[in-house]
Amino acid sequence: MRYWHPFTEEAIEQIKRDGITKLVVLPLYPQFSISTSGSSLRLLEAIFREDEYLVNMQHTVIPSWYQREGYIKAMANLIEKELEKFRSPKEVMIFFSAHGVPLAYVEEAGDPYKAEMEECVDLIMEDLEKRKINNSYTLAYQSRVGPVEWLRPYTDETIIELGRKGVKSLLAVPISFVSEHIETLEEIDVEYKELALESGIKNWGRVPALGCEPTFISDLADAVIDSLPYVGAMAVSNLEARQSLVPLGSVEELLAAYDSQRRELPPPVVVWEWGWTKSAETWNGRVAMLAVFFVLLLELATGKGFLHQWGILPLA
Template sequence: NPDQVHIFFSAHGVPQSYVDEAGDPYQKEIEDCTRLIMKTLNRPNEYTLAYQSRVGPVEWLKPYTEDALQELGEKKVKDLLVVPISFVSEHIETLQEIDIEYREIAEEAGIKNFQRVPALNTHPIFIDSLASLVTESLKGPPCNFSEVIHPKENMKMYPQERWEWGMTTAAEVWNGRLAMLGFFALLLELISGHGPLHFVGLL
């Protein structure tokens, strides 16, 4: 029964701090887009929006796709149609991550029928729409940054670099910087013949 197929929107995730601290409108836009798609379809199917492709130790937008698939399996969902909502072309995150990795997770969770909507790629309607947007923008007046997006006060463009204790992205960044400083200090000492290592007799 097509009306019983669960529609699963899987969008590319971003760190939660991008939304909370940098004011990135991505999450709201994805949620609005998902809602408008379902409204346009005008179908009774239940649907889920989740976020994939998380990397690193920091928290990303939730729910994570793998967790959402397992929860749907626990709810006895058997038929699933995946919509790669934030991917406009086929690539590793659709062909490998969704079609292979997430399919395995879904099947292990008890979902029997796992299908995916193709990415837009070079579909004529998609290409014509992009061309129309470009044409309309070229005809219109130039826009300032403040007219396109309204960032919060004291906006942090790179919130992932804020300091946090533990094995975090910030720690990796600072460890790398300290390692580079140490390397240059050692190189300078080897060239000059003077420095703390020479002072203690190690060089």
């Protein structure tokens, strides 16, 4: 992993100890973006270049797999299951919330993320329609950081707008996340849920991340097996001609195609960030509440302190 154990560097060292000579690189991001899969490939590029053991390592990369049948089916299964928990399932709007990326990546650098995300949502909805599920739906982007423009519409602004339009039931779908973490458990489950309720949305639900859902895991395994004949082989020259089951190219080829400018990437979302920042508000507030609680507890236990001196609590 990039930001926790086992880190990419640790995995590479294990690969060398095991004497591996061929690799299938499978980023756990369904849709390709310069800032996600591309960031991981940048790191691999640097490691490959500096290590004699890895410099000629035969490998292939599965750049994205959002269009695979198993993934689409697994997502549709989870959505269908969560819809059934609502009193009136047909009235629920399906709200796809994807991790955002800087707008310049898409408009200037040719990042395929937005196009792949929109196609992914369409494929999931097509699968649901085959099941006679025809709910309204929308797509928005979350987790923006910094002063630059990010992909719109923004998740928070969209939730407020849906409330104004009279939407009463919303099912959030974390479409670009395959595991639970701060952006699902805190940003969606706490911040966006609170915002939705404040905006007039009465019924809120959230589709869990795929995690180890059997259909999903089996499909990832099939993706790797499908890619084995292409390890070390030449990639197709036309990026638009790639097949859903045929992985495309090497680390170098993908970066040359999608990330030739090597712009500075935005930092990951930081949980413990202090100051006047959006991501810090919740944690700063909670720490302050805990501090007040312990001060009050200490005052009551000892009968001394500022609150007693100021006359807010009676002296013992």
